[in-house]
Amino acid sequence: xxxxxxxxxxxxxxxxxxxxxxxxxxxxxxxxxxxxxxxxxxxxxxxxxxxxxxxxxxxxxxxxxxxxxxxxxxxxxxxxxxxxxxxxxxxxxxxxxxxxxxxxxxxxxxxxxxxxxxxxxxxxxx
Numbered sequence: 001x002x003x004x005x006x007x008x009x010x011x012x013x014x015x016x017x018x019x020x021x022x023x024x025x026x027x028x029x030x031x032x033x034x035x036x037x038x039x040x041x042x043x044x045x046x047x048x049x050x051x052x053x054x055x056x057x058x059x060x061x062x063x064x065x066x067x068x069x070x071x072x073x074x075x076x077x078x079x080x081x082x083x084x085x086x087x088x089x090x091x092x093x094x095x096x097x098x099x100x101x102x103x104x105x106x107x108x109x110x111x112x113x114x115x116x117x118x119x120x121x122x123x124x125x126x
Contacts, residue, residue, distance in 0.1 A: 036122055054096045061089045 065085040072078035 033122065040116060051096060055093070058089050058093045062086060065089065 065082045068085070069079055069082035072082060
């Protein structure tokens with residue numbers, strides 16, 4: 001009886017993640033490679049989830065700032081505060097989206113592929 005049968009594939013809206021399981025134990029010399037690929041997949045999934053959470057946070061905060069602007073009733077202090085919140089939300093979303101490109105660019109300049117941790121760890125382990 002295979003106890004890991006229900007864990008063959010865990011699916012999310014962002015993709016799928018195959019847990020380590022028996023393949024790593026049986027592969028012998030390739031076990032490090034499989035573990036590192038699973039680690040890379042896990043890190044990729046976490047980055048995707050964090051990006052989705054940041055985007056949802058942006059949407060909720062923009063809606064709240066818009067409601068504050070609408071309900072300000074002409075009070076310039078409240079309108080200014082709502083506008084500042086919208087600008088800060090937009091800057092935050094731009095930083096989150098641009099971070100992928102910046103990390104890739106810095107990694108290529110320095111020679112360290114941070115977005116592909118399996119390759120980095122494989123070179124360290126050798």
